Amino acid sequence: MTLAHRRPGLVAERPFRVLAVDDDALQRLLIDDILQAPAFEVTLAEDGGQALALLRERAWDVLVLDRTLPGIGGDELCSWVRADPLLAALPVVMVTGAADAAELLRSARAGATDFVRKPYHPLELLARVRGWAHHKRMAEELHQAESVLFALAHMVESRDPGVGDHCARLVQNAVLLGQELSLAEAQLEVLRAGAVLHDIGKIALPPQLFTRRGPLSRDEAALLQQHPVVGAQMLAGLRGLQPALTIVRHHHERWDGGGYPDGLDGRRIPLLARVFQVVDLFDELVFPPAGRPALTPVDALQVVQEEAARGWRDPEVVQAFVALASKAPQVLVATGARAAPMGGPPDERFVDAGRH
Secondary structure: OOOOEEOOOOHHHOOEEEEEEOOOHHHHHHHHHHOOOOOEEEEEEOOHHHHHHHHHHOOOOEEEEEOOOOOOOHHHHHHHHHHOOOOOOOOEEEEEOOOOHHHHHHHHHHOOOEEEEOOOOHHHHHHHHHHHHHHHHHHHHHHHHHHHHHHHHHHHHHOOHHHOOHHHHHHHHHHHHHHHOOOOHHHHHHHHHHHHHOOHHHHHOOOHHHHOOOOOOHHHHHHHOOHHHHHHHHHOOOHHHHHHHHHHHHOOOOOOOOOOOOOOOHHHOOHHHHHHHHHHHHHHHHOOOOOOOOOOHHHHHHHHHHHHHOOOOOHHHHHHHHHHHHHOHHHHHHHHHOOOOOOOOOOHHHHHHHHO
16 A cells, blocks of 8 residues: 555536545545545545645545544644635544543544544444535535635626726725624625625626616606615525625615515614615615716715605614714715815815714
């Protein structure tokens, strides 16, 4: 048996790539016999040092790791894997003869994903490795799908060059407003994702809706109002983006129930959607779509307050946005000055806009 043995799999079937590390030659032969092609492509290593070299060579779906290895032990190797950003998500199935709970706890703290106790039934190892390999492959595919959605969101933004870096500004201001409202970091992360993905459903709409001058027809307006539903459907199957779905679907709801697509009112509208729609409104007023005049940040802030007074926006969220404008005016002034020049330096009235 060579120090590293590879069994080629069928590339067309995308076999699971497994690195199995054990200093016992019989155990390596057993693992190689259990994890057969074409489902698996197995690489065998006899110590931690060799495993380290192999881990750097290619991508793996599962690491099957004997806990008691000479030199670099199983726990140490597992800790090294977890410390490497490129390998941190790699499932580690620890094979051990230990029955002591304290020893198993040390391995768990080192980052072991699962345990197989020696002596084991071949079907047990097969089931554990196949399950974790499938889990990793699915997670990678979901991550790729999420990346595609983010790319599509930027394509939607680029359809109307007049809005500039709309999503980047929304991410910035949504997070600032979330911090003003003392939202948790997890909620701020949802705001970041929602700010990028909020209009993803527009990818399914005819391009002419984005270049049309003048008001939309009734049918065109009805079609446009479907984009939150379409966007939510696009995110529905991606667990990692589920929290942002409420922003995507409900960012056009209105505090008085007159919005769309579900006619939610008041606190029935998810909080993060209420937070996001205020910064979205402000940005759209300062950086409007093609064919509409841009407002100064001062006037845009006034419109946001007027909409709250009409019962269209959450008054507490708007109040927090006004407070943000008075405490961090440089952010909003810099945002607005690029869209609607106000002559000379940024309008100093905006610094005090939240105090009047």
